[in-house]
Amino acid sequence: MTKIRITVFDDKEGYCRILGHHLRFSYCRSCQEGMPCFKILDCWFEKIDVQKFIEENYSAEEIERFLQTPKPKMQTLMTLIQRAQERMQRD
Numbered sequence: 600m601t602k603i604r605i606t607v608f609d610d611k612e613g614y615c616r617i618l619g620h621h622l623r624f625s626y627c628r629s630c631q632e633g634m635p636c637f638k639i640l641d642c643w644f645e646k647i648d649v650q651k652f653i654e655e656n657y658s659a660e661e662i663e664r665f666l667q668t669p670k671p672k673m674q675t676l677m678t679l680i681q682r683a684q685e686r687m688q689r690d
């Protein structure tokens with residue numbers, strides 16, 4: 600059986616509901632520091648065999664990592680502030 604090459608769908612286009620415009624699959628498969636977007640399965644399953652593409656090009660650990668929903672920026676900021684406050688109280 601032939602493996603799906605990582606670049607094979609790069610020129611396919613779709614509408615991104617997060618960014619509000621059309622973009623290519625090449626962006627979707629690399630926008631999280633070189634790893635796919637966490638919504639790649641939802642956005643592409645009707646157009647390509649994205650499940651097979653993911654399974655054949657990434658390890659189980661990578662898939663688990665990039666499919667996690669990113670923390671909202673505000674939550675990340677609050678966590679950083681909280682940690683800084685805890686550090687200051689310790690010092």
Ligand code: SF4
Nearest residue numbers: 615627636638639642
């Ligand atoms: S996979 Fe991510 S970047 Fe690509 S269209 Fe969907 S939400 Fe947008």
